[in-house]
Amino acid sequence: xxxxxxxxxxxxxxxTLHNLMYCAIGCMVGTLVGLLPGLGPLxxxxxxxxxxYAIPTDGALIMLAGIYYGxxxxxxxxxxxxxxxHASSIVACIDGYAMTLKGQTGLALFSAGISSFIGGTVAxxxxxxxxxxxxxxxxxxxxxxxxALMLLGFVCVSFVTTGGHMLNxxxxxxxxxxxxxxxxxxxxxxPRFTFDMIFLSDGxxxxxxxxxxxxxxxxxxxxxxxxxxxxxxxxxxxxxxxxEFKRIIxxxxxxxxxxxxxxxxxxxxxxxxxxxxxxxxxxFSKYKHEIGEGAIEGVAGQAAADEAAxxxxxxxxxxxxxxENAVMALMMAAFIVKGIQPxxxxxxxxxxxFWGLVASMWIGNVFLVILNVPLVKYWLSVFKIPYSALFxxxxxxxxxxxxxxxxxxxxxYITAAFGLLGYMFLRLGLEAAPLMLGFILGPMLEENFRxxxxxxxxxxxxxxxxxxSGTLLALIAIFFxxxxxAFVRQVKKGTPAPAAPSH
Amino acid sequence: xxTNQKVMRGLALVAVSLFxxxxxxxxQLGTLARxxxxxxxxxxxxxVGLIGxxxxxxxxxxxxxxxxxxxxxxxxxxxxxxxxVLIAHxxxxxxxxxxxxxxxxxxxxxxxxxxxxKISVVLIGIAACFHxxxxxxxxxx
Numbered sequence: 001x002x003x004x005x006x007x008x009x010x011x012x013x014x015x016t017l018h019n020l021m022y023c024a025i026g027c028m029v030g031t032l033v034g035l036l037p038g039l040g041p042l043x044x045x046x047x048x049x050x051x052x053y054a055i056p057t058d059g060a061l062i063m064l065a066g067i068y069y070g071x072x073x074x075x076x077x078x079x080x081x082x083x084x085x086h087a088s089s090i091v092a093c094i095d096g097y098a099m100t101l102k103g104q105t106g107l108a109l110f111s112a113g114i115s116s117f118i119g120g121t122v123a124x125x126x127x128x129x130x131x132x133x134x135x136x137x138x139x140x141x142x143x144x145x146x147x148a149l150m151l152l153g154f155v156c157v158s159f160v161t162t163g164g165h166m167l168n169x170x171x172x173x174x175x176x177x178x179x180x181x182x183x184x185x186x187x188x189x190x191p192r193f194t195f196d197m198i199f200l201s202d203g204x205x206x207x208x209x210x211x212x213x214x215x216x217x218x219x220x221x222x223x224x225x226x227x228x229x230x231x232x233x234x235x236x237x238x239x240x241x242x243x244e245f246k247r248i249i250x251x252x253x254x255x256x257x258x259x260x261x262x263x264x265x266x267x268x269x270x271x272x273x274x275x276x277x278x279x280x281x282x283x284f285s286k287y288k289h290e291i292g293e294g295a296i297e298g299v300a301g302q303a304a305a306d307e308a309a310x311x312x313x314x315x316x317x318x319x320x321x322x323x324e325n326a327v328m329a330l331m332m333a334a335f336i337v338k339g340i341q342p343x344x345x346x347x348x349x350x351x352x353x354f355w356g357l358v359a360s361m362w363i364g365n366v367f368l369v370i371l372n373v374p375l376v377k378y379w380l381s382v383f384k385i386p387y388s389a390l391f392x393x394x395x396x397x398x399x400x401x402x403x404x405x406x407x408x409x410x411x412x413y414i415t416a417a418f419g420l421l422g423y424m425f426l427r428l429g430l431e432a433a434p435l436m437l438g439f440i441l442g443p444m445l446e447e448n449f450r451x452x453x454x455x456x457x458x459x460x461x462x463x464x465x466x467x468x469s470g471t472l473l474a475l476i477a478i479f480f481x482x483x484x485x486a487f488v489r490q491v492k493k494g495t496p497a498p499a500a501p502s503h
Numbered sequence: 504x505x506t507n508q509k510v511m512r513g514l515a516l517v518a519v520s521l522f523x524x525x526x527x528x529x530x531q532l533g534t535l536a537r538x539x540x541x542x543x544x545x546x547x548x549x550x551v552g553l554i555g556x557x558x559x560x561x562x563x564x565x566x567x568x569x570x571x572x573x574x575x576x577x578x579x580x581x582x583x584x585x586x587x588v589l590i591a592h593x594x595x596x597x598x599x600x601x602x603x604x605x606x607x608x609x610x611x612x613x614x615x616x617x618x619x620x621k622i623s624v625v626l627i628g629i630a631a632c633f634h635x636x637x638x639x640x641x642x643x644x
Binding site: 051054167168170171174175177178181185187188190192193216219220223224387388389391392393395396398399400403404407409410412413415416419420423424427428429430446449450453454456457458459460487491 | 508509511512515516519523526527530531534535536537538539540541543544547548550551554555557558561564568570571572573576577580581583584585587588591592600603604607608610611612613615618619621622625626629630633637638639640641
């Protein structure tokens, strides 16, 4: 009963005119960036983060969350119609595009839209039942447990984003931690890595890092590759027949469960969830022999999982206070900018924020189904805007976003420097997403590490003897041993290791 | 060696590790129980350096991967951004926007003056909206 009361309370907040508007803006922007190649939720949230300083807290968070889950809808549309892969829609390209080739674009879009709706709804039920009990678990966490959890997050994110080459991602997360330590040391007050420059004494601003690595570096990478996509121009017949509709539902429900679970894990989120759901469909679906050649199940399952995971990934952030992937790290920054520390105390202290956000996710779900199913034709016309017209505008927004931090033009130099750095890392085959997570978690990691060592009087045994951190560190150890075994086997065979699909 | 992405990746990480590690070593380290400002960054730099070395060793056992580094586009983008700041400082933001669009446009697959004029007009309009409606303090005119 409590949940229904709480949700009703949340809807009361989410249904105000202002919050509805922010939710709609978030969903529209999310769909748009999901559709366009080369502009993901990470770069968009970093572009819009400075603008949210001016709007009220609940509205800002509702809008940013809308961008994140809205982008999951949008990118399946561009994957199905034009085979444009985004981080979280690689799987949609397989069966979705195969359906387009068979002339079933409308059916594929309908399946993806409805499944996403089902996935989102299931995830909201999970979110509203699990967040509070998990928050109580978080009170058992000591400093060493937090450290172990963050390290496990680094390892998992590295594994997921770099597709099996875990060291690449892990090194970026640690470089992020180092970048996060630039500025004044909070405990001793002495400056670190500032080269006696005053503007570095407060550290590097998150927005500069995010806009540099995800805005400027990505633009340059896209310009280098010069991909041209031909806009989709086929006809779209949206309404499915009853037997077709019946095939969507079981896959969508399976996908929702898989997605909700995988969204909760450290390093989890939409990217991991879609692969999980696709594998499940291949094994358990009644039509598994058709999957890969344009089956409804191949689209429905992954779309539901994608959307479910995008929402349940808010749970670790809001109940434990540790973001599990780079987008959630940016969301955490948005909370902190507004003076709210996400974590076990947040739900109790700001119930209107938590339940309002949860309720807004369902309202956003309704918006998105309308935007992406009946109105999908109009969205496809955005592909008529060439990238050459788009990227100077994105560069301009990067400049404005950086300027608005301190009303200082010189900050743009720092953003540009991070753009150069991010581009070099990209060319070295190193992903920027773990760097972002490391950058935001770095100061927390250091604080908890120093506290844990203070409690244990300088002995590392505290990390092994406490049950929570011991278990988490054991998981990390298993990951490493597995990697070493895989490498040794590969060297013996002399063939390249089977890398998980990366983006 | 200089064209193998795997070797360069390892070298870059070792360089980052040395850059932060040497500075951290010169800060107060303290003891494990009472860590100084430099201890934690030193440990992390050590880990980054270790990963770099492991990558260098791995690269010896694996097939090389070519390095693709396009100097042209990144230089154009950097020039457009730095020029934007300088012009906005010494002249006005309006001129800087036009400069940004025209210079960055050089990196596009096709160059069109008409299109650049259109983009500049739209962006100046957006900048004016930010300035007059959202209260952003851009030195516009």
